[in-house]
Amino acid sequence: MHRCLLFCVALLFAGNVAMSKSIFPYTSWKEVLPNGLTVYLIPMESPGLVAYYSIVRTGSRDEYEPGRSGFAHFFEHMMFRGTKRHPGPVYDSLITGIGASANAYTTDDYTAYHLNFATEDLETVMDLESDRFQNLFYEEREFQTEAGAVYGEYRKSITSPFALLNEKLQDLAYDVHTYKHTTIGFEADIKAMPEAYAYSKSFYQRYYRPENVVILIAGDFHMQGTLTLVRKYYSGWTKGYVTPQIPREPSQKSERKATVTYSGKTLPILDIAYKGEMFDPANRTYVAAILLGDLAFGETSDLYKKLYIQEQKVEFIQASVPMNRDMPLFEIVAMVKHEADLPGIQEEVYKTIAKFQAHPVNAQKLGDMKRRRKYEFLMHLDTPDKVAGGLARFVALTGGIEVVNRFYTTLDRITPDEIQKAAQRYFTPDRRTVVVLKGDRQ
Amino acid sequence: MKLTAGIAALLVFFAVGEVGGQPVNTNTFVLLPVKNDPTISFRIWFKVGSQNDPVGKEGLAYVTGQMLSDASTQTLPYAQIIDKLYPLAAGYSASVSVEMTILSGRVHKDNLEAFYPLFRDAILLPAFTQEDLDRIKSQTINYLENTLRYSSDEELGKAVLYNDVCAGSRYGHTVSGTAAAVKSIALDDVRAFYVTHFTRDNVVPGLGGGYGDALVTRLAADLGSLPSGAPVQVPLSAPVPLNGFCVTIVDKDAPATAISMGFPIRALRGEREWYALAIANSWLGEHRNSSSHLYQVIREARGLNYGDYSYIENYPQGGMRHVPPQNVSRRVQLFEIWIRPVPLENGFFALRAALRELKSLVDNGLSEEQFQQTRAFLKKYVMHYAASTMERLGYALDDRFYGIEGSHLERFRTMMDEISRDEVNAAIRTHLQFGRMQIAIVSKIGAAFRDALLAGTPSPISYKTPKPEDVLTADKEIAVFPVRVKEENVRVVPVTEVLAR
Numbered sequence: 001m002h003r004c005l006l007f008c009v010a011l012l013f014a015g016n017v018a019m020s021k022s023i024f025p026y027t028s029w030k031e032v033l034p035n036g037l038t039v040y041l042i043p044m045e046s047p048g049l050v051a052y053y054s055i056v057r058t059g060s061r062d063e064y065e066p067g068r069s070g071f072a073h074f075f076e077h078m079m080f081r082g083t084k085r086h087p088g089p090v091y092d093s094l095i096t097g098i099g100a101s102a103n104a105y106t107t108d109d110y111t112a113y114h115l116n117f118a119t120e121d122l123e124t125v126m127d128l129e130s131d132r133f134q135n136l137f138y139e140e141r142e143f144q145t146e147a148g149a150v151y152g153e154y155r156k157s158i159t160s161p162f163a164l165l166n167e168k169l170q171d172l173a174y175d176v177h178t179y180k181h182t183t184i185g186f187e188a189d190i191k192a193m194p195e196a197y198a199y200s201k202s203f204y205q206r207y208y209r210p211e212n213v214v215i216l217i218a219g220d221f222h223m224q225g226t227l228t229l230v231r232k233y234y235s236g237w238t239k240g241y242v243t244p245q246i247p248r249e250p251s252q253k254s255e256r257k258a259t260v261t262y263s264g265k266t267l268p269i270l271d272i273a274y275k276g277e278m279f280d281p282a283n284r285t286y287v288a289a290i291l292l293g294d295l296a297f298g299e300t301s302d303l304y305k306k307l308y309i310q311e312q313k314v315e316f317i318q319a320s321v322p323m324n325r326d327m328p329l330f331e332i333v334a335m336v337k338h339e340a341d342l343p344g345i346q347e348e349v350y351k352t353i354a355k356f357q358a359h360p361v362n363a364q365k366l367g368d369m370k371r372r373r374k375y376e377f378l379m380h381l382d383t384p385d386k387v388a389g390g391l392a393r394f395v396a397l398t399g400g401i402e403v404v405n406r407f408y409t410t411l412d413r414i415t416p417d418e419i420q421k422a423a424q425r426y427f428t429p430d431r432r433t434v435v436v437l438k439g440d441r442q
Numbered sequence: 443m444k445l446t447a448g449i450a451a452l453l454v455f456f457a458v459g460e461v462g463g464q465p466v467n468t469n470t471f472v473l474l475p476v477k478n479d480p481t482i483s484f485r486i487w488f489k490v491g492s493q494n495d496p497v498g499k500e501g502l503a504y505v506t507g508q509m510l511s512d513a514s515t516q517t518l519p520y521a522q523i524i525d526k527l528y529p530l531a532a533g534y535s536a537s538v539s540v541e542m543t544i545l546s547g548r549v550h551k552d553n554l555e556a557f558y559p560l561f562r563d564a565i566l567l568p569a570f571t572q573e574d575l576d577r578i579k580s581q582t583i584n585y586l587e588n589t590l591r592y593s594s595d596e597e598l599g600k601a602v603l604y605n606d607v608c609a610g611s612r613y614g615h616t617v618s619g620t621a622a623a624v625k626s627i628a629l630d631d632v633r634a635f636y637v638t639h640f641t642r643d644n645v646v647p648g649l650g651g652g653y654g655d656a657l658v659t660r661l662a663a664d665l666g667s668l669p670s671g672a673p674v675q676v677p678l679s680a681p682v683p684l685n686g687f688c689v690t691i692v693d694k695d696a697p698a699t700a701i702s703m704g705f706p707i708r709a710l711r712g713e714r715e716w717y718a719l720a721i722a723n724s725w726l727g728e729h730r731n732s733s734s735h736l737y738q739v740i741r742e743a744r745g746l747n748y749g750d751y752s753y754i755e756n757y758p759q760g761g762m763r764h765v766p767p768q769n770v771s772r773r774v775q776l777f778e779i780w781i782r783p784v785p786l787e788n789g790f791f792a793l794r795a796a797l798r799e800l801k802s803l804v805d806n807g808l809s810e811e812q813f814q815q816t817r818a819f820l821k822k823y824v825m826h827y828a829a830s831t832m833e834r835l836g837y838a839l840d841d842r843f844y845g846i847e848g849s850h851l852e853r854f855r856t857m858m859d860e861i862s863r864d865e866v867n868a869a870i871r872t873h874l875q876f877g878r879m880q881i882a883i884v885s886k887i888g889a890a891f892r893d894a895l896l897a898g899t900p901s902p903i904s905y906k907t908p909k910p911e912d913v914l915t916a917d918k919e920i921a922v923f924p925v926r927v928k929e930e931n932v933r934v935v936p937v938t939e940v941l942a943r
Contacts, residue, residue: 045478049825080732088742096733096815099822101764103730116826144907148745155698156748156761156783160593194907263695264592267584300528305521312577315584337580368529375531375550379481383829439592 023374023408025381026218028401031227035239036211039230040401042218042387050219051384052125054113054133055395057214058207060183061108061325062244067192070150070185073106074193075203077146079113080104081138083131088142091128098124106183109325110396116385119220123229130233133213136204140197147193154190161266165437168260169271173329173433177249209241210234214395219384249275249327256433266439267315268336272349273329275431276321279397281407288414288422289330291369293319295361295419296352297332300368303352307334313341325397329433330426342436356423360416370412377408465666466642468658472838474650476831482554482657483832484534484547485648486565486665487769487839490639491541492619493612493676498626501619505578505627506635507536507543513574515560516567520574523560532557534564538617539758539770542843543639548832551652558657562664568636570629579624586621591937595700595884596761596782602690602940603702603882604756607776611679622943641671646842650835678773681706684878687927689895693888694937698747699789701796703881704778707754707873711771712846717857718869719754724823725816726803727752727779730764733819736779740795743913744903746784750796753778754873765827768836771843777874789885790894790901794923801876807867821858824851888934895927 029041059072082088095102100117115125157163167182174180184190215234217226252275277286297303297319307314317334332349336342381387391401472485495502511534514520527533534547545565549557590598601616608614618624645668647661684705709716727734729751732742736750751760754777756770779800784792808816828834828851841850885891894901902921909917 046829049829092732093815096731096819099819099825101823101826103764116829118822118825141908141910145743145745145909149741149748152698152741152745152747152782152784155785156594156596156700158697159595162593265588266592267588299524309521309573309577312573312580315581335584371529372531375529375553379531379548379550382479382481382831385829439588441592 022405023377024401024404025378026387029223029227030400031230033210033231033235035235035237037213037215037234037237038399039215039217039234041221041223041226042216043221043223044218044384044387046219046384048119048220049384050117050119050122050217050221051388052115052117052129053216053388053392054129055214055216055392056111056113056208057109057212057396057399059107059109059111059396060181060185061178061246062207063181063185064178064244064246067189068196068199069181069189070183070193071189071196071199071203072111073183073185074147074150074190075200076104076106076111076113077150078138078143078200079132079136081136081142081146083135084137085135086128086131088138091132094124094128100125107393107396108179108183110392112389112392114385114389122221122226126229126233130237133208134237136208143197143200144194147190150193151190154184154187157184158187159264161262161264161269161437161439164260164262165269165271165435168258169273169329169433169435172256172258172435173273173275174249176247177326178246179249179326179328205240206242209239210237211239211241214399216388216391216395216401218387246326252431255429258435260435260437262437262439264439265441266437268339268342269437270334270336270342270346271331271435271437272346273331273433273435274426274428276328276330276426278326279323281403281410284410284414284418285422285425287407287410288418289426290321291366291373291411291414292356292419292422293321293330294369295365296356296423297349300365301352303348307345307348313337313345323393323397339438346434353423353427356420357427359420361419363416366414366416366419370414373411374408463642463666463668463670465659465662466645466647468662470646471658471662472646472648472835472842473658474648474831474835474838475653476651479651479831481548481550481651481831482653483650483835484545484561485650485769485832485835485839486545487646487648488543488545488640489541489644489646489673490543491539492615492617493540494635494639494674495612495615495619498623499631500615500623501582502627502631502635503543504538504618505575505582505624506632507538508578508582509570509574509632510545510564510568511536512578514569514571515563516569517563518560523564526556526560530557534561537769540613540617540756540772542769542771544769544839546832554657558660565640566664566667570633570636572629575627575629575632579627582618582624583621586616586618586624586941590616590618591694591940594761595694595696595698596702596780597759598692598937598940599700599702599882599884600780602692602884603704603778603880604776606688606690606882607704607706607880608681608774610682612676613679613681613772613774616941620941620943637669638671638674640668642666642668643671644673646839648835648839650831681774684880686877686931687879687881687925688931689881689883689892689927689933691888691891691932691934692882692884692937692940693934694884694886696783696884696886698783699786699792699883699885699891700783701781701789701793701881701883702778703796703879704776705875705879707775707777709754709869709873710773710775710844711755711840711850712844712853714857714861714865715869715872716754717854718861718865719873720854721813721816721820721858721861721866722803722808722870722874723752723754723777724820725808725812726799729753729757729760729766733816736796736799739799740781740784740792744905744909746788746792747782749782751780753780768828768833768840771840786885786887788903789883789887789891790899791903791920793881793883794901794925795920797876797925798920798923800874804870804874804876807870808863810863813863813866817858817861821855824854827851892932892934895925895932896929898924898926
């Protein structure tokens with residue numbers, strides 16, 4: 001068991017952010033239990049309120065077995081079905097009794113269980129949370145009923161054209177890696193979930209282990225008292241994480257293309273995606289790509305102004321360069337007003353990329369972008385829930401929150417030449433998958 | 443672009459006829475200073491909303507709001523405004539609801555001097571250019587004709603419900619308007635709407651966070667240059683009483699059936715009775731919470747869908763949020779039940795299950811145990827409603843709207859200690875009822891659903907997996923639970939006609 005002071009200087013937003021050496025404005029404490037569970041305590045001014053995040057570093061990325069797409073998300077639902085000591089209705093009743101706001105979500109790389117509650121209820125929450133992470137218990141009947149709720153979640157979402165688009169894009173872009181499926185999963189796999197009771201036990205045994213979980217507690221609480229509670233409630237949790245066998249995606253050799261038909265009416269959507277790289281704050285080209293996405297296609301870009309404001313050919317255009325444990329897709333997405341404009345807009349996107357590949361970006365624009373990124377991060381940290389929630393993905397990617405400062409330090413040092421290099425490295429035809437979605441109604 | 447903006451400026455000033463008036467009285471401000479907050483939050487409330495849309499111009503309030511927040515000013519074209527806001531990580535937006543329009547923005551204190559002139563000019567000096575109007579109209583029409591009709595059946599159902607319940611009143615259309623009306627909006631409509639409603643006599647400025655006194659004085663002086671003009675009063679038109687169950691079925695190729703239903707209620711936030719009703723509602727259907735009884739019955743025990751909730755205040759975009767929104771206040775509220783999409787074959791069963799629970803609540807009220815647990819829950823749960831300065835400022839403006847002395851959220855907590863079970867059950871009897879309700883259903887089996895409703899056809903349910911005996915017993919009652927609907931009260935509407943005009 002060891003403790004260390006992580007961030008010794010709390011800037012508390014004072015002064016010019018661009019000059020700061022440490023972007024994260026709160027002091028935090030880290031505790032690693034002998035069983036490998038990592039806990040971060042982040043005290044902040046939030047009278048009487050605490051946010052409690054349990055982050056399991058397992059998401060749809062870990063669904064490598066055939067027919068199991070969507071299972072991490074399904075399992076998130078099962079975590080609310082209780083234990084022998086606190087069966088589902090008792091868990092619900094206790095959470096309700098303390099007026100906690102409790103929920104969970106699943107992403108490609110992690111699953112987060114989060115609660116907001118009053119400081120005086122911290123021990124009750126820790127008792128409940130530590131219990132269900134160690135002693136989850138449910139009958140097959142409950143398991144099968146919950147599968148219906150998950151299918152309901154799929155049904156409510158699939159009417160969006162973007163849900164269909166993402167499903168098709170990921171399926172086409174990846175050959176073997178688990179990013180081939182979305183987090184909600186393929187419909188056929190969701191339909192088959194009621195049959196997977198035994199598998200669900202194995203899923204819990206392999207992934208819901210202390211070495212694979214990080215707890216973030218932010219807000220108004222007593223530091224020493226909380227550390228004592230952490231040791232009391234989580235020390236008995238046994239190790240046993242089994243690393244999933246996620247297939248390595250082979251290099252893409254050539255461009256892929258598809259057209260998808262949406263059952264309904266929508267403006268056409270153009271999605272141009274490139275295989276990127278995993279999150280690594282030391283990889284300056286990767287960090288440069290994050291800035292490049294906004295510089296080339298964000299709202300201050302020349303192309304955005306041309307297509308959205310001046311010519312008004314698109315309802316929107318945007319880029320996303322995500323942070324993932326493995327190789328994500330760097331995407332440029334546009335909703336186009338007239339189908340006839342699709343080829344021209346596609347060409348405009350390629351010309352923009354070519355321009356960034358040929359010339360370094362304007363230094364002033366790059367400086368503005370860095371400044372925005374930092375202020376955006378800081379301004380988001382105004383409640384315990386947002387602090388813990390804002391750190392969740394960094395935790396999922398690296399197992400800790402230390403990376404935040406490393407990431408923003410790298411970001412601050414990116415040069416125009418590195419933006420150019422990122423454009424050259426990632427945004428090439430052989431890495432590209434293009435999907436066009438069109439509605440079947442006029 | 444500059445020439446166009448210049449012409450627009452002349453037109454606005456000509457129409458206003460008077461600028462540079464007296465500062466807005468700072469006593470009218472809603473102020474929420476938070477000394478250690480490194481950011482400043484603005485919420486500038488104009489007492490105007492979709493209820494003020496002229497007939498045939500439904501959507502004008504919404505479009506005008508966007509023409510302030512997402513468009514050029516007389517000082518700068520839109521593209522340059524974006525450029526200037528970008529490095530500040532600050533922005534402003536317009537939120538338009540039935541009775542309120544809020545121009546809100548948030549900025550770090552470091553960046554206030556760069557941000558403030560942009561925000562101020564958006565409110566005081568809009569350019570109202572044709573190209574901005576074209577862009578904003580195009581987005582609004584795309585939302586109405588494509589997004590709302592096809593991409594989320596539950597949002598569509600809620601829109602249809604509100605329009606039906608309030609039909610014939612100025613509440614009776616979606617805030618975004620109708621496709622035909624939005625297409626007809628011209629620059630002159632926007633200018634006239636702005637001059638009439640965005641006046642210094644019709645504004646309540648809200649400021650929160652780490653601002654200083656100087657900003658209050660400055661904002662008061664600047665807003666003083668808005669045109670004068672008394673607020674336009676829209677008479678409160680009570681919705682027409684419902685004659686039994688009235689059903690609109692939107693016929694569309696949907697993979698599941700979405701249901702929303704409700705009726706108008708007279709209880710408003712601030713009144714003691716409202717807090718009593720809030721306890722009953724929370725027990726029946728607390729939003730996105732497993733404590734919701736409807737959720738327990740339909741989702742948890744039977745696995746029919748993702749969730750089932752009830753409301754006594756308008757709750758737009760419920761799928762996107764966990765706690766109530768601010769600044770959607772209105773003088774007429776609905777009691778509403780939201781059943782998230784269920785399998786096609788279980789639509790009638792789910793409708794019956796929800797109505798059966800409502801009837802049971804109306805007939806029996808809350809038990810002592812249900813009452814005690816729910817009030818204890820709410821007393822703490824409301825602290826999550828406004829965690830940030832911006833949210834608290836929003837609540838403070840809503841307090842002004844409803845004429846609440848002090849704070850609604852503080853009163854909420856106090857009331858949870860004061861209100862008795864008798865008061866809760868009295869509020870249920872006064873405000874809730876079973877039998878007169880508007881129902882909106884989105885389904886691809888519209889005609890069959892209508893026929894089943896009219897005939898009262900039993901809707902038995904079967905499961906692929908075992909269920910407890912108590913669930914199966916209740917299912918038999920639910921399958922034949924009477925929901926009597928008269929033929930003249932059911933209509934089936936093709937999705938292409940919804941929100942059209």
